[in-house]
Amino acid sequence: MKQKEIKLRHIVGERIKNKRKEKGWTQEQLAEKASMHPTYIGKMERGDKSATLDSLEKVVNALDLTYVDLFKDIQPSSDEHGENHVLYQIINRLNMKSIDDQKAALNLLDFMFQWKEK
Numbered sequence: 001m002k003q004k005e006i007k008l009r010h011i012v013g014e015r016i017k018n019k020r021k022e023k024g025w026t027q028e029q030l031a032e033k034a035s036m037h038p039t040y041i042g043k044m045e046r047g048d049k050s051a052t053l054d055s056l057e058k059v060v061n062a063l064d065l066t067y068v069d070l071f072k073d074i075q076p077s078s079d080e081h082g083e084n085h086v087l088y089q090i091i092n093r094l095n096m097k098s099i100d101d102q103k104a105a106l107n108l109l110d111f112m113f114q115w116k117e118k
Contacts, residue, residue, distance in 0.1 A: 010047030011074055012056075014096035017045040019063045022098070034062035 020030045027045070031038040036058055043049035044059070051059070060070060073095055094102050 007047065008074065009044075009050045011092055011096050012051065012070060013045045013047040015070055016041075016059055016063070018098045019065060019069075020045075023063065030059070030062060034058040 016030075020027070025033075027041045028038045030036075031041045034041070034055075036055060040049065040055070041059075044051050044055070056070075059065075060067060074092065094105060097105070
């Protein structure tokens, strides 16, 4: 079964959700601070809705983020048979997770490679 393609809107949505949760806010609280509707916030976070530049600006300001923080380390989609396709998929999936989840994944990778070398 082929893995679902991760699109930029999914990665950005997950980052918004992670930053919101780090602040301890609900979707409703973020929506209020960004002067947006909570349903729209939910759709953005799930990647169901592509955010407009205006809505991204509101969310970035409400979360006190920079655009660099929101978009850093996101790798471009590449052709399925490209040399770095798997690496891009790994990076993009990790970019969708919280820092704690990223650290856990790194620990798991270290454990897995140590186990494989035995």
